[in-house]
Amino acid sequence: MAPLVVMSVALLLICLQFGTQWIGLSQIMDIVGQVLREGTVESDHIGTTGVILIQVRLPRVLLGFLVGACLASVGVVLQALLRNPLADPYVLGVSSGAALGVALAILLGVGATVVTFSVLPLCGFAGGLLSLVVVYRMAVSYGRLPIHALLLAGVILNAIFSAMIMFVTSIMEPNRSVGTMTWLMGTLTAPSYPALAVLACYLLGGLFLLLNQARRLNVLTLGEESARSLGIDTEHVKRVVYVLSALITGAVVSVSGMIGFVGMVIPHAVRFLLGADHRLLLPASACIGGMYLVIADTLARTLLTPTEIPVGIVTALAGGPFFIYLLVWRKDRLA
Amino acid sequence: MSLSPANVHSMIDKALGLGVVASRRAYRARALRFHYHPQSRGAVNWVLDGLTFDVDAGEILGIVGPNGSGKTSLLKLLAKVLRPHAGDIALFGRDLSTMPQVEVARTVAFVPQESPQVFSFTVMEMVMMGRYPHYHGMKWTAGFGWESAEDVSIAEQAMQSTDLTHLAGRSVMDLSGGERQRCMIARALAQAPKVLLLDEPTAFLDIQHQIEICAIVRRLKEERGLTVVLVSHDLNLASQYCDRILMLKAGALFCLGTPHEVIGVDILRAVYGCDVLIDRHPESGVPRVTMPSYISTKNVRDHL
Numbered sequence: 129m130a131p132l133v134v135m136s137v138a139l140l141l142i143c144l145q146f147g148t149q150w151i152g153l154s155q156i157m158d159i160v161g162q163v164l165r166e167g168t169v170e171s172d173h174i175g176t177t178g179v180i181l182i183q184v185r186l187p188r189v190l191l192g193f194l195v196g197a198c199l200a201s202v203g204v205v206l207q208a209l210l211r212n213p214l215a216d217p218y219v220l221g222v223s224s225g226a227a228l229g230v231a232l233a234i235l236l237g238v239g240a241t242v243v244t245f246s247v248l249p250l251c252g253f254a255g256g257l258l259s260l261v262v263v264y265r266m267a268v269s270y271g272r273l274p275i276h277a278l279l280l281a282g283v284i285l286n287a288i289f290s291a292m293i294m295f296v297t298s299i300m301e302p303n304r305s306v307g308t309m310t311w312l313m314g315t316l317t318a319p320s321y322p323a324l325a326v327l328a329c330y331l332l333g334g335l336f337l338l339l340n341q342a343r344r345l346n347v348l349t350l351g352e353e354s355a356r357s358l359g360i361d362t363e364h365v366k367r368v369v370y371v372l373s374a375l376i377t378g379a380v381v382s383v384s385g386m387i388g389f390v391g392m393v394i395p396h397a398v399r400f401l402l403g404a405d406h407r408l409l410l411p412a413s414a415c416i417g418g419m420y421l422v423i424a425d426t427l428a429r430t431l432l433t434p435t436e437i438p439v440g441i442v443t444a445l446a447g448g449p450f451f452i453y454l455l456v457w458r459k460d461r462l463a
Numbered sequence: 464m465s466l467s468p469a470n471v472h473s474m475i476d477k478a479l480g481l482g483v484v485a486s487r488r489a490y491r492a493r494a495l496r497f498h499y500h501p502q503s504r505g506a507v508n509w510v511l512d513g514l515t516f517d518v519d520a521g522e523i524l525g526i527v528g529p530n531g532s533g534k535t536s537l538l539k540l541l542a543k544v545l546r547p548h549a550g551d552i553a554l555f556g557r558d559l560s561t562m563p564q565v566e567v568a569r570t571v572a573f574v575p576q577e578s579p580q581v582f583s584f585t586v587m588e589m590v591m592m593g594r595y596p597h598y599h600g601m602k603w604t605a606g607f608g609w610e611s612a613e614d615v616s617i618a619e620q621a622m623q624s625t626d627l628t629h630l631a632g633r634s635v636m637d638l639s640g641g642e643r644q645r646c647m648i649a650r651a652l653a654q655a656p657k658v659l660l661l662d663e664p665t666a667f668l669d670i671q672h673q674i675e676i677c678a679i680v681r682r683l684k685e686e687r688g689l690t691v692v693l694v695s696h697d698l699n700l701a702s703q704y705c706d707r708i709l710m711l712k713a714g715a716l717f718c719l720g721t722p723h724e725v726i727g728v729d730i731l732r733a734v735y736g737c738d739v740l741i742d743r744h745p746e747s748g749v750p751r752v753t754m755p756s757y758i759s760t761k762n763v764r765d766h767l
Contacts, residue, residue: 211581343608347592349582353544354575358654359568359596404582407609 129408132415139419140189143426144181147433151181188318191327192425192439193418195316195384196394198331200417202373203391204410205338208345209369210264212278213396214454217377218388220278221259221285226374226381227312228289229255231296234308249330252378259285260370314387314440316425327383334376335414341369342406349404387440389447390417396454489658489690490518490541494550497536510536512714514550520657523684523691525701528711529735534694535576535662537711541692542573542660555657568596572651576662576694578643583634586627586646590618593653614653621652625679641672648679659683661693665700677704698752702726703744710734726750 145151159178174182199217206215206222217223229251266281267274293312297305319327344365348355352362380387394417395409402408421439424446428439495514498507511533518524526534539545540552543559552559554570572593584592594614610618622628625645630638635646644664651659664680665673681704683689695701701708702722710717710725712734718725731739731752740753 208582211579213581343595343598346584346588347595349584350578350592351575353539354573354578356544356564357542357568357571357573357575358592359563359565361564399582403588404584405588 129411129415132412136193136415136419139422140193143189143422144185146426146430147180147185149177149180151177151185156181184318187321187324188316188425189422191319191324191383192316192422194328194331195380195387196390196421196424197414197418198335198376198380199387199390199421200394200398200413201335201338201410202376203417204395204406204413205341205345205369205373206391207395208349208406209366210278211349211351214279214392214451216389216392217256217373218386218390219286219392219451220263220282221289222256222263222374222377223381223386223388224286224289224293225259226252226256226378227386228293228296229253229258229378230382231293231308231312234304235296235300248382249375249379252380252382253375254378255289256377256381257371257374259289260374264370310438311385313438314385314443315436315438316384316428319383327379330379331376334372334379338369338372338376339407339410341365342410345369345406345410346404385438385440387421388444389451390421390443393447393450394420396450487520488517488553489520489522489555490516490692491553491556492516492518492541492550493552495537495540495547495552496549497533497540497545497547499536510714511540511547514714514716516709516716516719518658518690518692520555520690521684521688522706523680523693523704525705525708526692526694526711527696527698527701527708528717532711533714534711538573538660538662538692538694541658542571543567544573565596568654570656571658571660572654572656573660574644574647574651574662574664576666578647580635580643583636585631586622586633586635586638586649587618587631589635589646590621590627590649590653591615593621593650594618596654617655618649618653621649624652624683625649626675641668641675644668644672644676645679648676652683656689658690658692661691663694663696665695665697673700680704698726698731702749702751703747722749726752 141153141156144156145153155177159174159181162174162178163182202222203216206217206220207213209215230248232255233248233251263278263281263285266284267277297308297312300308344355344360347358347360348362348365350358355362395413398409398413398416402412421443424442425439428437428442431437493515495511496509497511498509500508514537526537528534536545540547543562543564546560554562554567559567591610591614594610594617597614598608598610619628619631622631625648627642627645627649630642630646635643638646648659648661648664659680661680664676668676677700680691680693684691693701693705705722707720708722708725709719710730717734718730726741727750728739728741731737731741738755740755741750742753743749744751
């Protein structure tokens with residue numbers, strides 16, 4: 129784990145340099161040192177470059193890391209629980225369920241009325257949990273979850289939710305709907321530091337609770353009956369993990385929209401590198417997922433400067449072909 | 464041990480064999496009834512109906528019967544993976560329904576018929592999962608605690624008993640059918656159980672691996688005093704390796720006894736509805752079932 133943490137920090141520093149304006153590593157160190165010494169982030173103290181770095185780029189990179197870590201972790205636990213290496217919050221329709229919840233909240237103006245504590249993550253949670261339950265109910269047959277049934281259920285749910293989201297956006301006021309569309313495509317925007325701190329506490333807490341199920345998740349991959357015969361209260365673990373997954377996905381979607389395939393690509397790569405034990409797989413996937421999204425977002429920021437591409441498009445373009453590869457060439461490895 | 468009156472009594476009991484009466488019986492099942500789906504309009508499809516039997520400690524009991532006669536369901540009831548709708552099961556004198564699942568898992572290990580592998584755990588990791596019920600950790604770190612040195616040595620012993628040591632680092636997805644079945648048995652042994660429940664342990668295995676698995680089961684019974692309950696379609700295997708055989712027909716107990724008592728032309732005709740030939744095994748002398756050389760379709764139809 130330690131090498132991964134070091135790598136993550138190094139990568140964050142490297143990605144901070146890129147952007148519309150190049151900020152060298154030494155300059156970053158200078159600015160960070162200055163901020164720490166003077167304890168202020170006002171522009172007349174640290175200059176325009178400082179403001180770009182501290183108030184725009186740094187929070188965005190941190191948010192990207194957090195979002196990537198969460199998506200990858202949720203992917204890992206959903207795959208373990210559904211015993212299916214293609215499970216991913218995006219593919220299963222959990223993200224679109226959460227997005228629908230958030231879009232409805234924006235339409236009804238709920239997000240605007242509660243100023244101090246945003247209720248958008250909660251709406252996302254409700255939508256995400258709803259779609260998890262529906263997908264599970266649709267796909268389960270005689271206690272098993274066949275892979276085609278699961279994917280099909282996800283596809284159907286995605287189609288329905290997308291239609292509803294489009295309906296909701298189409299009846300919004302024009303200026304609001306443009307913002308909603310950009311958000312839906314999966315965009316990272318620099319949050320304020322208090323908002324980032326609240327989000328980080330919430331998400332890291334969720335990740336810790338997921339990690340606490342790691343050993344039980346190992347046993348659950350054997351199948352529910354085997355897991356029960358090994359002394360695991362399978363219903364309890366399932367409930368805990370589903371609710372946590374929906375909570376985390378809901379919060380992530382409410383800040384960054386629908387960023388797809390991170391939860392599928394990363395666990396695969398990490399399993400290949402480090403093995404299937406969730407006690408290692410889960411934290412390692414979080415780190416690598418975070419790095420992956422930071423790189424993807426750096427590409428999204430810089431490829432077409434000065435305009436930006438939504439990061440969701442970058443991850444979909446990278447993850448979609450990987451999904452096809454798994455489905456076509458690695459059929460034997462899918463149950 | 465101090466010589467308090469209570470201790471003296473228990474020592475006398477042990478010497479006279481009184482204290483071990485309860486533990487000589489692994490399972491005591493009374494009037495078990497079980498069905499899968501709750502059905503409307505009162506018509507309940509009982510999978511198991513009114514089963515009463517005992518399993519002695521240290522014996523190999525084979526459960527046989529036609530397809531759909533409830534063999535696997537019965538095994539899952541004994542593992543507490545499923546719960547009976549009526550009747551009760553006692554495990555070494557304790558009521559199974561009130562035992563926490565973890566405690567059941569410390570006494571009983573269950574190997575299902577197939578264990579589809581989706582993720583590439585190594586054989587060692589797979590066997591180590593059997594140590595889960597024995598983990599005592601703090602509540603907030605129980606989820607990612609690592610196994611102790613004791614756990615590792617028990618897992619290694621389990622792999623040794625099943626000849627898997629050389630495969631410890633291999634991915635379970637790359638194993639052959641026989642190796643995978645041995646891996647699942649090793650995982651069950653890592654639970655350090657007193658009872659081993661096996662569902663069709665030799666299904667889909669070639670004859671070499673069938674012999675291998677049976678030899679392992681037999682050896683475990685003799686070396687560790689394990690009680691084994693196994694479900695099998697293979698009457699010859701049951702006849703040769705089981706101490707007693709429980710014959711199920713349509714969810715009810717048809718007969719229970721030694722292979723000599725159970726494997727007979729009349730009983731098999733009554734249960735399976737077809738005629739078979741029965742002679743003696745050339746070595747052990749247990750009954751051996753052979754299909755007739757000319758199978759009359761009329762003969763089969765008569766019994767259906």
